[in-house]
Amino acid sequence: MKRVFAISVFLAVAGACFAQSAKDPVTSAVREILPRQQKNLVGSLEGMPADKYGFKPTPQHQPFAHLAAHMTEANNILCSAIGGVAEPKGAQESDGKDKLVASLKTSFEFCQGVMSKATDANLGDEVSIFGGRKVSRAYAMFALTGGWADHYAAAAMYLRLNGVLPPSAQPKE
Numbered sequence: 001m002k003r004v005f006a007i008s009v010f011l012a013v014a015g016a017c018f019a020q021s022a023k024d025p026v027t028s029a030v031r032e033i034l035p036r037q038q039k040n041l042v043g044s045l046e047g048m049p050a051d052k053y054g055f056k057p058t059p060q061h062q063p064f065a066h067l068a069a070h071m072t073e074a075n076n077i078l079c080s081a082i083g084g085v086a087e088p089k090g091a092q093e094s095d096g097k098d099k100l101v102a103s104l105k106t107s108f109e110f111c112q113g114v115m116s117k118a119t120d121a122n123l124g125d126e127v128s129i130f131g132g133r134k135v136s137r138a139y140a141m142f143a144l145t146g147g148w149a150d151h152y153a154a155a156a157m158y159l160r161l162n163g164v165l166p167p168s169a170q171p172k173e
Contacts, residue, residue: 027118030141034115037148038108041071043167044155045104050097052162064158068100069093071151075107078144081127082137083114111144 045068048055053065062070072090080087088110091103123138135143156166 024118024120026120026123026138026141027115030118030145031115033145033148034108034111037145037152040152040167041148041155042101042104042108044152044159045071045097045101047159047164047167048097048155048162049164052158053097053100055158055162057158057161063093064155065093065097065100067151067154067158068097068104069095071155072100072103072107074147074151075104075111075144077129078140078147079107079111079114081129081140082118082144084127085114 048064053068054063056063069090069092076087076090088106090107091099093100095103118141123136123141125137126134127137127140129135129140129143152166152168156169159166
């Protein structure tokens with residue numbers, strides 16, 4: 001399963017790279033992917049009714065609010081590592097819809113700022129993510145984009161189970 005995930009992340013990033021100039025193809029690809037994922041993930045949180053933030057598909061699942069807080073945390077941890085800057089704090093699962101939505105928006109603004117300064121020059125540098133795990137900066141970028149896809153898939157499932165169409169399934173205006 002990890003191989004399938006890694007291969008799909010690589011192919012998604014590699015595909016976006018072909019549309020980029022030869023300068024900084026990896027960071028350019030992440031910058032290109034970010035706006036669409038931001039729109040879909042923020043839209044997912046906005047689309048879920050506030051009274052459904054405690055929804056769990058099964059007793060073993062985490063509530064939707066946990067997923068919302070986790071999205072912010074992942075953005076902040078990974079973009080902090082990519083940018084070599086301090087990690088901002090986000091909302092907590094118990095903070096409610098309005099704070100969770102605002103926190104996710106802020107985390108994407110943070111990532112946009114980090115990615116606007118990033119280059120491919122230091123992709124091999126070692127950074128720390130989740131619990132001090134040492135990985136390359138490139139790995140952190142792949143984890144970031146892969147995480148967005150994973151989080152959106154989970155959010156879309158929660159939305160659909162509550163009769164809400166995910167943002168990417170909404171009719172075009």
